Amino acid sequence: MKKFTFSFIFFVAISITGKAQDPHYEYEQIADSLFGLLDTSYITTGYHADRGIFFYNHKAFDGESNSQSMQHYGMFKSFIAGIYTSSISEAHQPNDYANWEDDLQSILHSGKTPLLFMHYRYQQFLEDSVTLFQYVNLMNGRLHDVAGSAGNAYSTENLVAIAAYAHKIIDTLNAVFKLPSDFVLGNTNKTIQQLEMDWDNGLGYQSFTLNEDIVVEWLNFGEKTVTLKVTYTDDTVVYAKFKLSLIDTQENSSAEKLANGAPGYDAIPDDRIYIQSGRSQNLGAMMEIEYGCGNHAITKPLIVVEGFNPAEFFDNPRGLVYRDFFLSIRNFENRDFINEFPLFTQLQEEGYDIVYIDFDQGAGDLRENAYVVMAVIDWVNEQKANNNSEEANVLLGISMGGVVGRLALLYMEDEAPNTHDVSYYISFDSPHLGANVPVGFQFMIEHLYYSETIGILRIRDFVPELEDAHNVLGYEGTKQLLRYSTVQARQDQSNDNIFNKRNWFTSQNEYTTAGGNLINSSHSSILSELNILGMPAETAENIGIANGNSDGDNQGFQPMSNIFSAFCDQTGGCLQVTWFNFNIRYDINVRALPNFSSNPSEIYNGRIWHRMFNSFNVNIAKRFVLEVENVRPYDNSPGGSYNVAMFGLDQIPFEIDNILDEFSFIPTASALNIQSEINNPNFTFNPALLVSNSQTNFDAIYVLDPSKYAPNAAPNNEEHTAFTPSNISAFETSMFPPVINDINTTPTIVSETFNFGRN
Missing domain, CATH: 2.60.40.10 (Immunoglobulins)
Structure with missing residues (x-):
């Protein structure tokens, strides 16, 4: 027995x-x-x-x-x-x-x-x-x-x-x-x-x-x-x-693909070359190269600077981020808008050599990664010279990559004028004035991350998504990008130990902290430098793309809306993590940022505790309440939307009662560098007049345009860095010359010379 x-x-x-x-x-x-x-x-x-x-x-x-x-x-x-x-x-x-x-x-x-x-x-x-x-x-x-x-x-x-x-x-x-x-x-x-x-x-x-x-x-x-x-x-x-x-993330290697003569672009790069930063020791990037025209040499470069890439935290192997980028272009043409916008085909037909920059530290210091981009540009120009090519470079910066690419071009213009040879600089939904992750989400991740159980064991040891998400928030690149960072703000206020990491079984069950000024020093420093340097001056055109709208339409919820809630206090339920009958209970509520006000607003309230053997409750961590004041309602503002799944929150094994699908990651004002309106994120504007009125220092801008979706309905805001009918023209006008007779449908005689193209 x-x-x-x-x-x-x-x-x-x-x-x-x-x-x-x-x-x-x-x-x-x-x-x-x-x-x-x-x-x-x-x-x-x-x-x-x-x-x-x-x-x-x-x-x-x-x-x-x-x-x-x-x-x-x-x-x-x-x-x-x-x-x-x-x-x-x-x-x-x-x-x-x-x-x-x-x-x-x-x-x-x-x-x-x-x-x-x-x-x-x-x-x-x-x-x-x-x-x-x-x-x-x-x-x-x-x-x-x-x-x-x-x-x-x-x-x-x-x-x-x-x-x-x-x-x-x-x-x-x-x-x-x-x-x-x-x-x-x-x-x-x-x-x-x-x-x-x-x-x-x-x-x-x-x-x-x-x-x-x-x-x-x-x-x-x-x-x-x-x-x-x-x-x-x-x-x-x-x-x-x-x-x-x-x-193996490189099934069917590039060498095998070239040997077999595989035609055209695909998600497997033709070449993978590592390049070292010229400024920082032990820092560089892998260049994932897809040659155009079936050749094996760089002659017409499209340099793609990757976006914010916390791949090293999410077990996302190198190469998959490049693959995701490539598939997004192909699917835009072949799946999302079949035969309507042949971006993928045009890139191939125009013979662009794609040089995708996959940073060693995808969430690292923006300045350090800018030095890496400078090294890539120098290498690309050297390859062009060796191949007798006079084609200019096109630089596409995706999300964070737009800011890093901008810094790289500005540094090169300052140190060695007329050397980067970039004609078009395209910023794709990039956070020139900062990105946004709901502050309540950030604080919840930290609360859960620091919650300890028994001995040296922590909740994050058996919920690895917490480790991943916390690491993402703590890296320098993240803090530089976020307008509001709970990690950096606590450090700036010398309040870095509010979670009382080592005091896990405690009778005290509540801690309230005021958010104060959440604009952190890391972000302020990079923002100040960008404002002083401006935009690249030696390019033919600087193009800004925003996935948000210009009509002030929000993300489908209001300030102070409940955007995450999870509660469980059931016998034998909740997060069951033990061999015996022992589980974790929780009561967590997160709200969106409020409208600007000097009155404190509660945006996080969370408690986590043990239920041991169906009989005793024991605190893992104190109840934490976060109140903020004098903040802007970025969570629901117009902008490129981001899914909470990208931060692993949907993978936390909680009984989730409510979770927000998407939030504003890059406010429209930030993507288009509209400095006068960043503190008024729900503002409206006329896209046709933005450049001429000098509200932005981009030479051309593209924003969500519902008319481009006709006869289909357009979203209120587009997914962050999605290729869409609204922004395809940014690539067509800068990278693809007019087709013969598109300008002159009938041949004309000019000085007894037939002209089938441009005058």
């Missing part, structure tokens, strides 16, 4: 004591109350697993050859948390491992993937409940040893696990690993005699030692199950496994 689940025992204990109300108990107080009277002399390992919290089934990692595989690093950390909460003595504190992330990142950045290994021995209650209750009983809500019993109520088990800090390997069949001795954890006091690893590459077990570089090669891509075999000097052997994913 199997034992009752521990959650049942705990539930009975709480029921008897009558403490099933809603107080906030510290976890250790609860565990000590239930287990504190037991004789611990049988807990020889120092760890009693039944009092611990394990977020995954630790029993499946028992060191046997058929044990389960570790899926990711977060699972490994959860086992550490489980071990610490199982301790019968003073619990280890998370700051014992405060330098873990820095050390692991350091190894990873050196080109090696760090490994971590644990082997812990622990005690747990006997599985047979009949035998168990001969030694342990429950009285008055507490566990007691049965008087006069002389048996052992516990079995001794192994927890053996190995994990790779990064479990994805991109576009290579070779990798280097390292198992540092500092990351070999355990309490067995055994001495390792031999370490062997089967890398699932057909070579069987290969010996290695601690702290050495382990060079591994595979024959094919796909998921691999790697098995560690540890032999101790007492001849005991344990096994541990982990998963690796070898991902």
Whole structure:
């Protein structure tokens, strides 16, 4: 007969004591109350697993050859948390491992993937409940040893696990690993005699030692199950496994494509060349090159500067962003508006060589990436000279790329006039006056990110989307682009520790912080520089494209609208994350920015707590309330719209009651650099007069034009950086010359010379 689940025992204990109300108990107080009277002399390992919290089934990692595989690093950390909460003595504190992330990142950045290994021995209650209750009983809500019993109520088990800090390997069949001795954890006091690893590459077990570089090669891509075999000097052997994913983003390589003579453009670049920044060490970009006219040399360049690209945070391998760009052009012609706007075909027929810049740090400092663009332009011009081409460059900056490209051209004009050879600079829905991500969303991401559970385990360890989203908000490029940044604003106000990261079980349940001035210093600095430098002066034309409208039409909701809400306080429901009956409860509400007012407005109210064993609530983090004042209603303003899914919010495994589909990411005033109206984001204007009235320093602008969609209905605002009927003319007028006889439909005689084209 199997034992009752521990959650049942705990539930009975709480029921008897009558403490099933809603107080906030510290976890250790609860565990000590239930287990504190037991004789611990049988807990020889120092760890009693039944009092611990394990977020995954630790029993499946028992060191046997058929044990389960570790899926990711977060699972490994959860086992550490489980071990610490199982301790019968003073619990280890998370700051014992405060330098873990820095050390692991350091190894990873050196080109090696760090490994971590644990082997812990622990005690747990006997599985047979009949035998168990001969030694342990429950009285008055507490566990007691049965008087006069002389048996052992516990079995001794192994927890053996190995994990790779990064479990994805991109576009290579070779990798280097390292198992540092500092990351070999355990309490067995055994001495390792031999370490062997089967890398699932057909070579069987290969010996290695601690702290050495382990060079591994595979024959094919796909998921691999790697098995560690540890032999101790007492001849005991344990096994541990982990998963690796070898991902090929360049199926059908460029070399193969060229060798097969594949005609025309496709989503697989003809060439991939890395270029180093001339200013910053260890910074550069991969140039994804698609040659025009079936040639293998650059003669007519279209330089595309990628937009904001947090790919390094979302496991989006290099190359996929270029592929997305390319497919967006092709789908515009072949799917969205079939045979109406042949942009894809025209690019090919005109023989443009596409040079797509994929930055090393797609969310990095805008100035640093501008230096990379300068290096690319120099390289392109050198290639043109070698190929005897006198064609000028066209530079297309997508979103953030429009700002970075603008800086690069301005820097080149200042340092070495008449060298960039760019005729048309096209800014595609770029945030010249700043981008917008709802402040309430930003604050929610930070609140969830800093919410801790037990020991060193955090919510973000088992909800990786939080890690991704938080990293995106914290990078320099993000802070430079956002008009309102909660991360930078807190740093500017020396209020960077409001989330009280290390104080997770607390009776205090509320913290209110005023937003104050959310225009952050990083954004103000880059904005000031752009305003001083102006627009490139050596181009033939500077073109600004906005995906927003000119009529003041909003995104379909009002200021202070509820744009996200999630609530769950159900028994057995919510975010179930444990092997036992333990889950996370939440009550979160996010509102859009208000209209400008000096009165504080609440745009975030969130509380997160544990429900343990269906009986106790324990705070993970305080309730946080964010109030703002003197802000502009950018969330619903006219502009290129962005889907919340891009920040991973739809992937957070919450019971979401309401979530906004789209918000204004690049306000129209920002995309068109209308400085006089950026504080009035819902303004209206006549696009035909904007340039002539000097409201913008672009030479030509394109904005959502409903007439271009006829006979179909136009959206209120277009998707950010979408190729649409409204903006296709920006490319046609700048990049494609008129077709013969488009100007003169009938040949005319001029000085006895037939002229079928331009005068």
